[in-house]
Amino acid sequence: MxxxxxxxxxxxxxxxxxxxxxxxxxHVTGRWGALTLGALSEGSLRFNELRRRVDGVSEKMLxxxxxxxERDGLVHREAQPTNPPRVxxxxxxxxxxxxxxxxxxxxxxEGRMDDVLASRERYDTARGGL
Amino acid sequence: MxxxxxxxxxxxxxxxxxxxxxxxxxHVTGRWGALTLGALSEGSLRFNELRRRVDGVSEKMLxxxxxxxERDGLVHREAQPTNPPRVxxxxxxxxxxxxxxxxxxxxxxEGRMDDVLASRERYDTARGGL
Numbered sequence: 189m190x191x192x193x194x195x196x197x198x199x200x201x202x203x204x205x206x207x208x209x210x211x212x213x214x215h216v217t218g219r220w221g222a223l224t225l226g227a228l229s230e231g232s233l234r235f236n237e238l239r240r241r242v243d244g245v246s247e248k249m250l251x252x253x254x255x256x257x258e259r260d261g262l263v264h265r266e267a268q269p270t271n272p273p274r275v276x277x278x279x280x281x282x283x284x285x286x287x288x289x290x291x292x293x294x295x296x297x298e299g300r301m302d303d304v305l306a307s308r309e310r311y312d313t314a315r316g317g318l
Numbered sequence: 319m320x321x322x323x324x325x326x327x328x329x330x331x332x333x334x335x336x337x338x339x340x341x342x343x344x345h346v347t348g349r350w351g352a353l354t355l356g357a358l359s360e361g362s363l364r365f366n367e368l369r370r371r372v373d374g375v376s377e378k379m380l381x382x383x384x385x386x387x388e389r390d391g392l393v394h395r396e397a398q399p400t401n402p403p404r405v406x407x408x409x410x411x412x413x414x415x416x417x418x419x420x421x422x423x424x425x426x427x428e429g430r431m432d433d434v435l436a437s438r439e440r441y442d443t444a445r446g447g448l
Binding site: 199200201202203204205208209210212213214216217218219222223226227241242243244258259260261262282285286289290292293294296297298299300301303304305306307308311312 | 329330331332333334335338339340342343344346347348349352353356357371372373374388389390391392412415416419420422423424426427428429430431433434435436437438441442
């Protein structure tokens, strides 16, 4: 059995259950985390703009997602002292680096969906036909 | 409001709730999907080897994860006609391309965890101190 990733000389390892990097990876790649980072990579957005952009997210889930990303240092929350108060969200420099890598993955998946859907059809036909 | 991703001339768009690419992105980036693809990027593995490598996954969750990845055409399942039967899992060519992009993201997150943990500490101190 190979173990190249396991044996790398790095202090953090997502394959280890207790490593905090696993939690951060989940904030970044979770359903709403990934879409939130992707949406903010286009520029800063207010809460309701973000909510429209991330189609299907509830107010509660978006709020939780933003808190986790802010706590991890990936998103910056800027409250303007206006009346009514206005809150903008934007990526931090670290958040931009994470989002760029995430978008590479997202665009690759979007670009290969024809292959994925053809595979699903073959899979379902093979199983349905038995 | 910007809309560059929304307006791209691509048939698939993860930002749209009903687009099938969103489901595939979730199979790829979900907690166990990401770790399973990462583990298999080192070479083919049997079910129990994979289960040890993906620390913390249950037999049921690993089985569900592998089925979803196999259906999407990212993982190939090879049953050997031996006694007892032996089943190997390996990435397909498409799965290797997806895993490479995912590992870029994973390694980047692992490499920046010191920054993430420092940010968490600042965040918790600011909130705890108020």
